[in-house]
Amino acid sequence: MNRVCIVGVGSPSGDDQAGWLTVDALLDLGIRSGDGVVIEKLDRPGSALIPLLRSTAWLIVVDAMQGEGEAGQIQRFDETGWPHYGHGLSSHGLGVIDALMLAGELGSLPPRLDLYGIEIAGTTPGSSPGRAIRAAATRLAAMISDQLASGFSIPPGTQPGYG
Numbered sequence: 001m002n003r004v005c006i007v008g009v010g011s012p013s014g015d016d017q018a019g020w021l022t023v024d025a026l027l028d029l030g031i032r033s034g035d036g037v038v039i040e041k042l043d044r045p046g047s048a049l050i051p052l053l054r055s056t057a058w059l060i061v062v063d064a065m066q067g068e069g070e071a072g073q074i075q076r077f078d079e080t081g082w083p084h085y086g087h088g089l090s091s092h093g094l095g096v097i098d099a100l101m102l103a104g105e106l107g108s109l110p111p112r113l114d115l116y117g118i119e120i121a122g123t124t125p126g127s128s129p130g131r132a133i134r135a136a137a138t139r140l141a142a143m144i145s146d147q148l149a150s151g152f153s154i155p156p157g158t159q160p161g162y163g
Contacts, residue, residue, distance in 0.1 A: 004148065005038045005056040005110075006031075009045060009063040009096055014127040015071065015120030018137055019062040021129060022118070025141030031148065049099040050108060058112040060144060063096050064133075065117030072132030073119040074140050114147075116140055 006026065008019035020041050033039045040052065053059060065075065096115070103109050118136045 003036045003038055003056055004058045004060065005040070005052055006060045006144065007045070007049065007052060007062070008039075008041045009043075009061065010041065011043055011123070013123040013125045015129045015133045016064045016123045017129045018064040018118035018120060018133050021134060021137035022062040022116075022140050022144070025138045026144060029141055029145045031141075031145055037148070045096070045099065047099055047102065049096065050103050050106070053103055053108045053110055056110040058114075059110045060114045060116070060147075061096055061100075062116045062118065062137075062140060062144075064120040064123070066120055067117075069119040070132070071119055071121035071130060072136040074136055074143075075117045075119070077115040077117070078113065116144075 006023065008021075008023035010017045010020040023039055023041050026039065031037065031039065038052070038056075042048065049061075067075075069075070100109065100113070100115070118133060118140065120133060121130055
């Protein structure tokens with residue numbers, strides 16, 4: 001188990017492209033699949049997210065979120081934070097949180113999981129994402145790139161499955 005899997009979740013509906021834009025920005029920075037890194041863009045993945053967890057040591061998921069913050073605000077949820085966020089992170093049917101909770105019940109979570117939400121304003125089908133979302137995706141890609149450059153380590157005391 002030594003791979004890093006980065007998943008950008010989205011849809012073609014305006015700001016909901018936040019996860020996809022982050023993946024595009026990572027590609028622009030030269031981060032590519034290969035050498036232990038897998039990068040995926042998924043459209044409302046639901047339970048299809050679970051098979052990507054096989055052989056994954058570090059999962060990074062980026063999705064749009066609608067909460068109380070301003071458009072473009074980035075929030076990070078680690079293994080202690082995302083289960084408490086509830087079902088609000090994704091607007092997708094069986095959402096990202098639901099899929100991760102199911103993976104937890106199946107004992108399939110990787111040793112490290114970082115979930116990022118980019119606060120969005122609108123999800124009008126066929127519309128372009130806003131300037132704040134594009135800027136946030138670029139900032140988040142730079143942060144993820146820096147983390148990858150720092151190397152992967154499993155936090156002490158962390159076990160697959162988180163509990």
